[in-house]
Amino acid sequence: MLQRLRESKSAQGTVLALPTTLWLFVLLIIPLILTLIISFGKRSPDGDVIYSFTFENYTRLAGFSTDCPDGQATCFDPLYLNILMRSLTLAFNTTAVVIMMAYPLAYFIARAHPKRRTMFLFMVLIPLWTNFVIRVYAWMMLLRKEGAINIVIGWLANLLHIPFTPLEMLYTPGAVLVGMVYEFLPFMILPIYTSLEKIDNSLYEAAADLGANAFRTFLRVTLPLSMPGVVAGTILVFIPVMGTFVVSDILGGRQVILVGNLIQRQFLDARDPTFGSAASLILMVLTLIVTYFYTRKFGFGEEIIAA
Amino acid sequence: MASEFAVELRDVVKRFVTPEGNEIAAVDHVTMQIRNGEFFSMLGSSGCGKTTSLRMIAGFEWPSDGEVYIEGKPMGHTPPFQRKVNTVFQSYALFQHMTVYQNIAFGLEMEGAGPDEIKKRVGRALEMVQLTGMERRKPRQLSGGQQQRVAVARALVKTPDVLLLDEPLGALDLKLRKEMQLELKALQQQLGITFIYVTHDQEEALTMSDRIAVMSKGRVQQLATPVEIYERPTNKFVADFIGESNFMEGKIKSIAKDEAKVFVPSLNKEISGLPMSQDFVNGEEVVVSIRPEKIRIAEPAAKGEGLFKVQVLNSVYIGSDTHVYVDANGLRLKVMEQNRISRLDPSSFYSKGQEITLYLLPENTLILKKD
Numbered sequence: 001m002l003q004r005l006r007e008s009k010s011a012q013g014t015v016l017a018l019p020t021t022l023w024l025f026v027l028l029i030i031p032l033i034l035t036l037i038i039s040f041g042k043r044s045p046d047g048d049v050i051y052s053f054t055f056e057n058y059t060r061l062a063g064f065s066t067d068c069p070d071g072q073a074t075c076f077d078p079l080y081l082n083i084l085m086r087s088l089t090l091a092f093n094t095t096a097v098v099i100m101m102a103y104p105l106a107y108f109i110a111r112a113h114p115k116r117r118t119m120f121l122f123m124v125l126i127p128l129w130t131n132f133v134i135r136v137y138a139w140m141m142l143l144r145k146e147g148a149i150n151i152v153i154g155w156l157a158n159l160l161h162i163p164f165t166p167l168e169m170l171y172t173p174g175a176v177l178v179g180m181v182y183e184f185l186p187f188m189i190l191p192i193y194t195s196l197e198k199i200d201n202s203l204y205e206a207a208a209d210l211g212a213n214a215f216r217t218f219l220r221v222t223l224p225l226s227m228p229g230v231v232a233g234t235i236l237v238f239i240p241v242m243g244t245f246v247v248s249d250i251l252g253g254r255q256v257i258l259v260g261n262l263i264q265r266q267f268l269d270a271r272d273p274t275f276g277s278a279a280s281l282i283l284m285v286l287t288l289i290v291t292y293f294y295t296r297k298f299g300f301g302e303e304i305i306a307a
Numbered sequence: 308m309a310s311e312f313a314v315e316l317r318d319v320v321k322r323f324v325t326p327e328g329n330e331i332a333a334v335d336h337v338t339m340q341i342r343n344g345e346f347f348s349m350l351g352s353s354g355c356g357k358t359t360s361l362r363m364i365a366g367f368e369w370p371s372d373g374e375v376y377i378e379g380k381p382m383g384h385t386p387p388f389q390r391k392v393n394t395v396f397q398s399y400a401l402f403q404h405m406t407v408y409q410n411i412a413f414g415l416e417m418e419g420a421g422p423d424e425i426k427k428r429v430g431r432a433l434e435m436v437q438l439t440g441m442e443r444r445k446p447r448q449l450s451g452g453q454q455q456r457v458a459v460a461r462a463l464v465k466t467p468d469v470l471l472l473d474e475p476l477g478a479l480d481l482k483l484r485k486e487m488q489l490e491l492k493a494l495q496q497q498l499g500i501t502f503i504y505v506t507h508d509q510e511e512a513l514t515m516s517d518r519i520a521v522m523s524k525g526r527v528q529q530l531a532t533p534v535e536i537y538e539r540p541t542n543k544f545v546a547d548f549i550g551e552s553n554f555m556e557g558k559i560k561s562i563a564k565d566e567a568k569v570f571v572p573s574l575n576k577e578i579s580g581l582p583m584s585q586d587f588v589n590g591e592e593v594v595v596s597i598r599p600e601k602i603r604i605a606e607p608a609a610k611g612e613g614l615f616k617v618q619v620l621n622s623v624y625i626g627s628d629t630h631v632y633v634d635a636n637g638l639r640l641k642v643m644e645q646n647r648i649s650r651l652d653p654s655s656f657y658s659k660g661q662e663i664t665l666y667l668l669p670e671n672t673l674i675l676k677k678d
Contacts, residue, residue, distance in 0.1 A: 207402075
């Protein structure tokens, strides 16, 4: 046995992968199967699961309600579809804004003097040392009616003798977007920086040598070679944004309800784990579909990383 | 052609600031004229300024002082993409995300060439470097030698006036390197364009070049044809760097026309008839230099001028030659003897301590300035 382990590279690999595989099996695969089973069940009046096989939770998610106002048997209410759409849109927007903000910064860091790079990367990482929730609360302090932003603008307006009523920024979709962008920016900066930093300086020189100006060098050489970083960053940002409920809970209030909030409420407030499970699975499938098409178009970028 | 010279460096200086904050001149007052259509090499060990000089011609660096002229025009701060020169990089610098075809087409697209023209010219370039059929491969699917050819094709497809090559064969193994040397030389002769070639490999420079600039410490030590560089090095550095040389201290006894008579203490002999390529004065301390293969081992009974007796220290058989190290009054000399005869008989070698007579032709001997 030990002899075999010493000789076989694949046996060594199996042994090394075993702890994590077990961990994932117990804490990911089994819970997922349980979630699937529960999602087909029914809620008992006191909030327990009655195991059965019904698609009711899924039809309810799709908008076919059995709880209709004027006595009809079924009616259509796109409430949950709207929540899913809102989550998707927000995830797309967040990712887009994060890419646009992260790319120039990553480019700047990658092109900075090697001594300074470490410092800049350090600065990108510092916010991550503070608790996620605390950082969102900080944004609440900034955005609320009596918050820092309104105070500063009010003070400026007063100085210029312009009438000013405090802006309603908190509990808006914009506030959630700002919070999400802030939370996930580092996860886009780091992979883009890594792929930019790998590009050898001689490639920029070769492009210039062959007649490309700075703009065309960027479009034809820099951007394609840094796509693996953009793809990796997108996966790291898009997926969590789709599921997070803390940011929308604190900065969106009742105004901006996302799938994450929906799921959370089903398990805690509404005490309907069956519907919560169905929503969780739909969220997962939706994320998988988007990620699948995205990576099929752009790849995981592994071939460029390998080179 | 607008100018006699493809490229000219006039008193060019390039200063860098080291990480410690000191200013150093990587290129220190370099002047050279590179003729149209010649294969020109800059030869030197790392840090001698050869690559920096090449990069200033390409436009990746700008001189701190002096001026680079291409086809007679001062370049100033002209960016690389506006110079009619192209570079083959040491690392090849191929675009990994593009196919071979796209790599070569890149420069033509930047010129705004039409698709038909691009297709025709890329095809011709591929033919030139014998890579037809490899269009759709990605660079990493090619061998080192093939990648090198793509790099050459990508630069040549732009039909530059001057092709700059920065140690392009450095990453290849010896056999392939020798093949590529001949191929590059043939390509240069066929195209008739100027090649400026940077290398630290003296054999490579001697094989390929029409003229060589030997560089050291940011300065040109000698600029001449391979034969002149080897046979008539102008200073001790070049004599030592290119090939091998034996150096002996000496003192000029008399000067007649362009010949000198020198007393060499270690040989305890006066050597007369030494050719002079520089100005010397009577009584000057000089260095006498002679190549190991230019010293002959004479018959034991030989008599006449230019003969001197030495002790054998060691003899090393290396196949085509035998290297004999001898002691001449405390000075170690190296003598190279071609193995024209079979050495199977052990007695054909010189043994340690044996006294032999060396024969030294004055016209094969050089006198150089003492550093």
